[in-house]
Amino acid sequence: MNPIAVKVEHLTKTFGGLHALEGVSIEVPLGQRRALIGPNGAGKTTLFNCIAGSLSPSSGRIFLFEKEVTQLAEYQRTALGIGRTYQITNVFHQLSVLENVLIAEQGTKRQKWILYRPLEKFKSQIDLAMEKLSSLGLDRRRDHFVHQLSYGERRQLEIVLALSSDPRVLLLDEPASGLSPAERQRIGEIILKLSRDITVIFIEHDMDVALGIADQVTVLHQGKIILEAPPEVVRSNSEVREVYFGDA
Amino acid sequence: MNWAIQTLNGISMGALLFLLASGFTITFGLARVVNLAHGAFYLLGGYMGLTILWVTKNFWLALLAGGLSIVVLNYFCERYLIRKTQGNELGQVLLTVGIVYVIADIALVIWGGNPLRIAQPEIARGSIELPFGIVYPRYRFLLILFGIIIGTGQWLLYRKTQLGAIVRAGVDNRETVSAMGIDIDRLLAMVFAFAAFLAGLSGVAGGAFLTVYPGAEWDILVLALVVVIVGGLGSLEGAMVGSLIVGLVDAYGRWLLPEFSYFVVFGPMAVLLLFRPTGLFGREV
Amino acid sequence: MQTRKFAFFLALAIFGLIAPHILDTFWVSLIMQILVFGLLALAVDLLIGHVGIFPLGHAAFFAVAAYTTAILEARHAQPTLVAAFAGVASALILALFFGLAVRTKGVYFILVTMAMGHIVWGVATRWSSFTGGDNGVGNIPLPKVGSLAVSGYRDYYYVVLIVVVIFTLAYRVIVRSPFGTTLRGIRESESRMRSLGYHVAAHKYAAFVLSGGLAGVAGVLYIYLNRFVSPPTAAFHLSAEVSLMAIVGGSGTILGPFLGSVVILIIRNYVSAHLMQWATVMGVVFILTVLYAPKGLMGLIGRHSSPGLSPAVNRSPQKNESNRSQG
Numbered sequence: 037m038n039p040i041a042v043k044v045e046h047l048t049k050t051f052g053g054l055h056a057l058e059g060v061s062i063e064v065p066l067g068q069r070r071a072l073i074g075p076n077g078a079g080k081t082t083l084f085n086c087i088a089g090s091l092s093p094s095s096g097r098i099f100l101f102e103k104e105v106t107q108l109a110e111y112q113r114t115a116l117g118i119g120r121t122y123q124i125t126n127v128f129h130q131l132s133v134l135e136n137v138l139i140a141e142q143g144t145k146r147q148k149w150i151l152y153r154p155l156e157k158f159k160s161q162i163d164l165a166m167e168k169l170s171s172l173g174l175d176r177r178r179d180h181f182v183h184q185l186s187y188g189e190r191r192q193l194e195i196v197l198a199l200s201s202d203p204r205v206l207l208l209d210e211p212a213s214g215l216s217p218a219e220r221q222r223i224g225e226i227i228l229k230l231s232r233d234i235t236v237i238f239i240e241h242d243m244d245v246a247l248g249i250a251d252q253v254t255v256l257h258q259g260k261i262i263l264e265a266p267p268e269v270v271r272s273n274s275e276v277r278e279v280y281f282g283d284a
Numbered sequence: 285m286n287w288a289i290q291t292l293n294g295i296s297m298g299a300l301l302f303l304l305a306s307g308f309t310i311t312f313g314l315a316r317v318v319n320l321a322h323g324a325f326y327l328l329g330g331y332m333g334l335t336i337l338w339v340t341k342n343f344w345l346a347l348l349a350g351g352l353s354i355v356v357l358n359y360f361c362e363r364y365l366i367r368k369t370q371g372n373e374l375g376q377v378l379l380t381v382g383i384v385y386v387i388a389d390i391a392l393v394i395w396g397g398n399p400l401r402i403a404q405p406e407i408a409r410g411s412i413e414l415p416f417g418i419v420y421p422r423y424r425f426l427l428i429l430f431g432i433i434i435g436t437g438q439w440l441l442y443r444k445t446q447l448g449a450i451v452r453a454g455v456d457n458r459e460t461v462s463a464m465g466i467d468i469d470r471l472l473a474m475v476f477a478f479a480a481f482l483a484g485l486s487g488v489a490g491g492a493f494l495t496v497y498p499g500a501e502w503d504i505l506v507l508a509l510v511v512v513i514v515g516g517l518g519s520l521e522g523a524m525v526g527s528l529i530v531g532l533v534d535a536y537g538r539w540l541l542p543e544f545s546y547f548v549v550f551g552p553m554a555v556l557l558l559f560r561p562t563g564l565f566g567r568e569v
Numbered sequence: 570m571q572t573r574k575f576a577f578f579l580a581l582a583i584f585g586l587i588a589p590h591i592l593d594t595f596w597v598s599l600i601m602q603i604l605v606f607g608l609l610a611l612a613v614d615l616l617i618g619h620v621g622i623f624p625l626g627h628a629a630f631f632a633v634a635a636y637t638t639a640i641l642e643a644r645h646a647q648p649t650l651v652a653a654f655a656g657v658a659s660a661l662i663l664a665l666f667f668g669l670a671v672r673t674k675g676v677y678f679i680l681v682t683m684a685m686g687h688i689v690w691g692v693a694t695r696w697s698s699f700t701g702g703d704n705g706v707g708n709i710p711l712p713k714v715g716s717l718a719v720s721g722y723r724d725y726y727y728v729v730l731i732v733v734v735i736f737t738l739a740y741r742v743i744v745r746s747p748f749g750t751t752l753r754g755i756r757e758s759e760s761r762m763r764s765l766g767y768h769v770a771a772h773k774y775a776a777f778v779l780s781g782g783l784a785g786v787a788g789v790l791y792i793y794l795n796r797f798v799s800p801p802t803a804a805f806h807l808s809a810e811v812s813l814m815a816i817v818g819g820s821g822t823i824l825g826p827f828l829g830s831v832v833i834l835i836i837r838n839y840v841s842a843h844l845m846q847w848a849t850v851m852g853v854v855f856i857l858t859v860l861y862a863p864k865g866l867m868g869l870i871g872r873h874s875s876p877g878l879s880p881a882v883n884r885s886p887q888k889n890e891s892n893r894s895q896g
Binding site for chain 2: 617623625669670672673674675676677679680681683684685687688690691692694695696697698699804805809812813816845846848849851852853854855856858859860863
């Protein structure tokens with residue numbers, strides 16, 4: 037039996053009168069690729085935010101590898117192995133590409149508190165960062181402002197940043213959104229190449245992409261799980277079709 | 285006996301602060317504008333009122349003049365300067381500070397460097413006898429009543445009228461209100477004008493017992509800032525509660541620990557920062 | 570590019586070294602003030618340019634250090650080293666408390682620091698039994714460390730020059746270190762930093778305390794320069810002008826705050842001698858800077874907060890290969 041990487045127990049989140057999540061319970065085993073789908077407003081990003089720790093649930097518990105993390109702050113959860121990307125690209129625009137990766141790399145390291153030595157002296161760190169940039173073809177743009185990159189390049193950088201903390205659980209929020217088919221391909225490749233030591237939960241609107249990569253799919257609607265099944269089952273399920281397309 | 289006097293001092297100061305702070309906080313709530321020039325509005329309003337008083341010998345006209353002159357001033361400031369700093373917090377703060385420098389300097393040229401007292405109106409002179417044998421300056425007592433009236437009026441407008449509902453909705457979510465077809469620019473202009481009027485008016489009201497003097501713009505502004513920090517930016521209730529707290533703490537502080545009174549004002553603010561960085565009634569900026 | 574920069578700094582260094590011998594006291598005194606207030610502006614810019622938060626109360630740290638050193642020297646005849654050290658320490662301690670302010674965001678932070686600064690001014694004014702109230706604290710002797718005694722303006726000029734250069738270089742190291750880079754990450758996106766594992770509040774607090782301490786160093790330098798301190802040293806005017814110095818000069822750079830210091834001090838010291846309405850000039854400079862030169866003087870000459878590992882050099886994409894080194 038695979039250990040459970042992420043467990044969410046009876047998670048509820050209300051904003052004023054709005055029930056974003058209601059009694060959501062999920063178990064994602066180690067190494068699984070779990071797709072989280074559902075129409076807009078279903079609560080997918082809210083669920084991500086609760087797991088990652090940027091949002092506190094109204095009630096419920098969250099576990100990371102059997103350890104309860106409900107009370108832990110976001111940065112503490114990252115140290116325990118959570119990494120995430122954002123639906124709206126959240127990178128450091130006024131910094132260079134290289135700096136972006138370096139910052140991501142030192143996020144969980146003591147090194148970030150060093151103030152007596154210039155960052156450019158940390159050779160091994162820089163080499164590591166350059167390797168990552170090379171694999172994306174961005175090594176020659178290492179000193180460019182991130183705001184000079186194309187949207188697709190920024191999206192790729194977004195994933196690289198999340199991977200820099202060596203996460204054991206990766207939360208990808210619509211990684212392919214707004215990308216051209218070629219760029220989607222690239223993102224798809226990056227995800228598929230991820231080691232099975234990493235558990236991946238991803239939100240994706242593009243049904244084909246989602247169902248193509250996923251081992252298991254969780255369907256959310258109005259804050260509740262309406263179905264949890266392998267892709268083929270979800271693809272032909274009438275309730276899911278109704279929720280998405282309004283017909284049977 | 286002293287406790288009662290000091291409490292009344294605190295409440296009357298709070299009333300004055302409320303007049304200034306309420307406009308400032310609603311302006312922020314609705315338009316996300318931090319208009320530190322409010323301090324200069326207070327100063328200039330006071331001076332303008334003083335001049336009108338010298339000319340007409342009528343306190344009420346002076347009040348009106350103080351208020352209206354600032355409405356005009358704010359119109360120009362907003363239209364040609366402040367508007368250009370939308371979304372740039374530090375820029376807006378520095379810009380409005382620059383406006384204060386300019387206005388204060390011009391006021392110094394025109395009215396000189398000595399504190400000037402605005403003569404209180406007939407009905408407010410002398411003292412009033414209150415229950416429990418408390419004798420209190422009539423003017424400050426009337427100021428409390430005035431503050432309560434304005435506060436209640438504002439609150440009713442804000443909470444009970446349709447106009448108020450629109451303003452509240454705007455504070456909550458400007459885009460939505462705009463999308464609903466409501467002329468947001470007209471709304472803003474009205475709110476700005478109202479805030480400016482109160483600021484100028486408060487200068488006259490304050491000048492009648494605190495005098496008008498160079499530097500008053502900063503003294504009152506800082507207290508008003510503590511009010512909105514404690515009460516929460518954008519909240520009318522916050523301005524009411526905040527004014528009361530700051531007024532009272534200031535009065536007690538000056539009385540009991542005169543050398544540390546400023547430090548005492550900091551107290552509620554610090555406690556609040558620990559637990560509610562956005563103020564009692566404030567929301568995430 | 571490199572040689573032009575080198576030449577610039579060399580010229581600056583030479584000028585700096587011979588200034589007291591070629592200029593009269595007014596100008597030498599002005600240069601010293603520019604250096605001291607420039608250092609204060611640098612301290613503020615650690616927060617504005619690198620953390621992305623805007624304090625308007627740093628005069629508090631400056632003044633507390635000045636008062637502490639002044640009182641220890643003038644009233645308790647403490648040796649310079651003790652008084653100076655205590656001065657900086659007092660600023661650091663105050664920053665430990667005022668650092669609470671980093672719990673607030675955006676506009677709240679600006680207002681809170683403004684109020685905090687005013688509190689210190691108020692204490693300086695009202696606690697007259699200790700601070701001398703409006704009379705301030707004077708009769709500060711010239712600094713003396715062991716057998717090295719400053720005997721006049723010229724001597725002290727070199728003290729100021731050396732101290733400011735040392736701390737500016739230290740600042741440069743800090744700003745280019747992993748810690749400094751972390752701050753800029755926070756400036757860009759706090760949420761992202763949190764999800765990358767950073768305890769954002771702790772870093773902001775640390776930066777605030779460092780900034781306050783550096784402001785204290787400037788305060789200690791100031792008191793031996795001015796030999797007198799009074800409440801206006803803690804006034805909001807100073808906090809606002811110092812923040813403006815960072816912006817006018819070019820926030821996020823090393824030279825910027827000093828350039829800004831030149832501008833503001835020339836208005837305060839030179840313009841004021843010729844024009845009564847210099848405060849209006851200052852106000853207009855505030856307004857014009859915000860509206861037309863938000864990146865400051867450094868921005869106007871093409872150097873602004875830029876990518877790469879050194880924050881103070883502008884590198885356009887084509888030149889990045891040759892310009893690998895420092896700024």
